[in-house]
Amino acid sequence: MTNSIxxxxxxxxxxxxxxxxxxxxxxxxxxxxxxAKRAKRNTIINKPISKEVQKALLAL
Known part of the structure; x- marks a missing residue:
């Protein structure tokens, strides 16, 4: 079997x-x-932030 595919x-x-x-x-x-589009979609910047994080940011 010397023939390769x-x-x-x-x-x-x-x-x-x-x-x-x-x-x-x-x-x-x-x-x-x-x-690049896929990487941009998967970054944390483009994800919606949770309500707890929003409250913490508003408290600052």
């Missing part, structure tokens, strides 16, 4: 186009933008 894959025209797109700058730019 990669040797058996035949690159069709569609696969070549998909591979080119996946390595293109436009795709990488979109991925980075979506990761």
């Amino acid at each position: 990669f040797e058996k894959i035949v690159l069709t025209k569609e696969n070549e186009e998909a591979l080119e797109y996946a390595t293109s700058k436009a795709y990488l730019k979109r991925v980075k933008a979506s990761e």
Whole structure:
């Protein structure tokens, strides 16, 4: 069994186009933008604060 799975894959025209797109700058730019949005969504700044925290801040 010397044949690896990669040797058996035949690159069709569609696969070549998909591979080119996946390595293109436009795709990488979109991925980075979506990761930045996800990170921004998950930060503590964008989460609603609880009523206890609001009361503590008002007391200051």
